[in-house]
Amino acid sequence: MIELYILLIFMIIGAIIAIQVKDLLSSVVAVGAVGLGLSIVFLILKAPDVAITQLVVEILALIILIRATLKKDLPFSPTGRWFLNTLIAIVFVGTFLTVACKAITDLPQFGYPAMRVAKIYLEKGLPMTGATNLVSSVILDFRAYDTLGEATVLFTAVIGVLTLVRKVGRKKEGKTIKEEDE
Amino acid sequence: MSHEHGKGMSIIVKTITRFTVGLIFLYGIYIVLHGHVSPGGGFAGGVIIALSFVHLMLAYGKEAALKKLSKRATSILESTGAMLFLLIALLGFTGGYFFLNFINKGEPFKLFSAGIIPLCNIAIALKVGAGLFAIFVALVLLDLDSEKKE
Amino acid sequence: MIIYFLCLVLFAIGLYCVLRKRNIIKIIVGIIISEYAANLFFILTAYRIGGRAPIFQEGVDITNMVDPLPHALVLTAIVIGLATTALLVAIAMRIYEKYGTFDITKIRELNG
Structure with a gap:
């Protein structure tokens, strides 16, 4: 290791x-x-x-x-309240690390996972789905709702990007901007 | 420099791209189709397919890539992937419930096995590949537009 | 336990970057690093000592496999992370086009 x-x-x-x-x-x-x-x-x-x-x-x-x-590339310009900002960020990160270090002691030991749900997948995955790749059978058969939600998020992100960068409706006077059909 | 060098990168990059881009595309299809028997699947294969078109665009300029796969075609393909995935899910109602694996499972370790999982992989790969290529094309076109304005 | 702590340190570096830096691209970099750390944490909890990858082989009886469930969750999370990163980059490039800078303090001054 x-x-x-x-x-x-x-x-x-x-x-x-x-x-x-x-x-x-x-x-x-x-x-x-x-x-x-x-x-x-x-x-x-x-x-x-x-x-x-x-x-x-x-x-x-x-x-x-x-x-x-x-x-x-822009020149880096540290202006104003440099010390205060750094102090606040370090205090926040330190608090997070302290709490998280207390929290990870409750986890199972590294290398010995608690496989309550996965035990069923390992035993019945091959007869129930026929797929030899267990990850594939989990994402597309046992937990396909998760993948459907993921597809929805991806679709929303693509629509967001295409909406942000479109050119239609952003004409300025004196310039002729070529419009492409979206 | 002749007009052949006008768009895209140098002649070395173009020659190498001509050899490799088909291999990358085929590798993506292989990853998608064997997603249920070996590591891979729709997500990784879709991103590899998108990367092959991105590779073409980086080497040859945007016209050459958009001639192969236009912006309208990416929109249609992405919607097709989403609809295909939902259709496979809805067809499960013929046997009882949503996302039922209604096709015969077949024999394990073969290419045609595992019921709906290969079909879902193909749908996801269409969706992810077309969506990410659409994002890339949109960002590239925006970048050229803002640089032209300055 | 030390390996979990190193993973948390990676997350904390990303968190510090998001809190402290003023360049928008640096903030996106911090978000990406935090996302990597979160994905790594899921995969770390799934590992089993001496385990095998969750893929069956023909003619081999597999007894100890790693947990396949966090792998499936992380697989979708990685692709979503790429899409959200692209969305952030699009917003950042729009801001650059409007204000001509990536510095968030300058943007606030121009707006006020």
Whole structure:
């Protein structure tokens, strides 16, 4: 399990670099490193489906973020109340960490999960659905309502993006903007 | 630079893209169709299919990619995926309840098995792939628009 | 238990970034890091020592598998995370187009 600790420490260092570096493009690339490390962690933790999805989603998220930050670098200007803001943020994060550390002692020991629901899936998954990939049978047969809700959220997000970036109805005088049919 | 180099990236990137983009697309289809026997499934396969079109757009410019899959086609495909998923769910009422696995389960470890799960995978892959490509196209077009205005 | 603590530290870094930074892209980066930490926490709770991936194999009798339920939950959460990230980026680019900056304090001044 030592490689798990090494990868997690790598991810933490990458996250610190991502939030502290001043160049926006470097920050986005550091987030990409964190995501790819997370993909390897999923593979070590025996979750190949999640690892594949995380890998490809990370690449697409990186492309979208780079597209947003390209040629838009701004100088970092810390003005006013620097000390007060940092103090408030650190107090908040410290409170969160203290409470969360008390909370994780109630969890089952790492490596020994409480599998009350999953026991039924493991025993009856193959005869009931016929799918040999248990994750696939859980998301599309036992818990398909969850996937339906996910599809609804994705549809709403796509409609939101298409509404935010549309060009119809944003004409300015003196300019002729080519309108594309949406 | 000749006019062939005008849009998109350099000739090296274009040549490599011509070889790889079909392979990426086929790999996405493989991941979707084998989602119930091996790791993968509709979500990962859909994102890979979207990435193949994004790859085409990054290398060849937006006209070449939009000629293959226009903006209207992405909208139609995404709606088709959502409707197909809901239709499969509603067809379960023929046997009793919502999301009933009403098709014969078949033999495990074969491609044609597991009832509705491969069909649902295809529907989800259509939805995710078309939706994410639509998001990407919208963001790229917005970016070009705002840069032109400055 | 230490591995849960490292996961919480990753979440706390993202939380600090959301609270402290003033650049909108940095805030989106913080949200993404927090999301990664939450997904990692779910997968960590599912792991079993010496377990196998939840996929049956032909002719092999599998006795100890990891928990497949958190995998299914996280699989949908990752794709939703990508869609919401794209929505945030679209809003940020609209703000940049209107105000010409990503700094949220400047935006407030211009609005007032």
